[in-house]
Amino acid sequence: MEDPFPSSLSSSFLDHYATSGCTLTEILEYSDECGKSSSLGFMELLNMQDFAPSPSAFGDVQPEPLMIHRNQDSKVQELMMNAPATPNTSSISSESSDGIKDEHVKQDDEEEEDDDVDEEKKKTKKQLKVKKTIQKKQREPRFAFMTKSEVDHLEDGYRWRKYGQKAVKNSPFPRSYYKCTNATCNVKKRVERSYNDPSIVVTTYEGQHTHPSPQVLRPPSAAPPPPHNPQLINYSALLNGYMGISANCGAGETQPHQLSFSPFFNNGLLQDVVPAPWPAAKREDQ
DNA sequence: CGACTTTGACCGGCGC
DNA sequence: GCGCCGGTCAAAGTCG
Numbered sequence: 001m002e003d004p005f006p007s008s009l010s011s012s013f014l015d016h017y018a019t020s021g022c023t024l025t026e027i028l029e030y031s032d033e034c035g036k037s038s039s040l041g042f043m044e045l046l047n048m049q050d051f052a053p054s055p056s057a058f059g060d061v062q063p064e065p066l067m068i069h070r071n072q073d074s075k076v077q078e079l080m081m082n083a084p085a086t087p088n089t090s091s092i093s094s095e096s097s098d099g100i101k102d103e104h105v106k107q108d109d110e111e112e113e114d115d116d117v118d119e120e121k122k123k124t125k126k127q128l129k130v131k132k133t134i135q136k137k138q139r140e141p142r143f144a145f146m147t148k149s150e151v152d153h154l155e156d157g158y159r160w161r162k163y164g165q166k167a168v169k170n171s172p173f174p175r176s177y178y179k180c181t182n183a184t185c186n187v188k189k190r191v192e193r194s195y196n197d198p199s200i201v202v203t204t205y206e207g208q209h210t211h212p213s214p215q216v217l218r219p220p221s222a223a224p225p226p227p228h229n230p231q232l233i234n235y236s237a238l239l240n241g242y243m244g245i246s247a248n249c250g251a252g253e254t255q256p257h258q259l260s261f262s263p264f265f266n267n268g269l270l271q272d273v274v275p276a277p278w279p280a281a282k283r284e285d286q
Numbered sequence: 287c288g289a290c291t292t293t294g295a296c297c298g299g300c301g302c
Numbered sequence: 303g304c305g306c307c308g309g310t311c312a313a314a315g316t317c318g
Binding site for chain 3: 163164166175188190
Binding site: 161163 | 289290291292293
């Protein structure tokens, strides 16, 4: 777990990040039982077929340090240790959402004769929440990374609905909570700004998409390739790879986005990996 | 009018 | 037990 990121990191992976335009400054991978299987997917991603131009195409873009390490968050690790090592990630999310629904229906049947409707609702709600909490803790692998960007919510090809925002302790920047808008998809993500470096956005994905990216699905003839939007990131490819779903990343995209390049990446190999602390806003005073 | 955001309230976990 | 904190809910508001 403490080993540095593999030197076999393929060019496609970092090339893909290069196409994002947003400079990847750090990747934080939660290590856990799920993570083992998830990491396979992630590693598979690293060996994906090239879908980005060669490094020589990066031109004059200012390089930024790339730091990759595995997360040391003991809290998360502890939660994840209870998680079953379930490589079949698609079954995870469908199971969890269906499970909740089934439980809900069952609960309604059992309390049919109950006079106190409010009580019933409260009970059901409570159980639902407990179940959700347990499932979340046990099932959802997380994947967090930091990007240098001026916008908080980075485009990743999926559609998200914001469902909450909270002030973060010791940070002037709030944390936003998003859910994938796809009804069958259980993926959530948290977005917050590092208070150490406000130019850095910390994005944490939880769960896996059970559907392809809407952007990927779009037929080539339906729309032109995305513009060279510096804020557009195809995290979907990384995440799909990480989560073990075969990524169809980059389909329909014939042009590279604005490119950036890491000095740590040379000749297709990641070099001089520098571990970085978990964002101070999270890790401080713990 | 539907989709999405905002925001206060609520709840559970955790440390003291 | 209490208070703090993170995460989620859901009603109200906003926007196209």
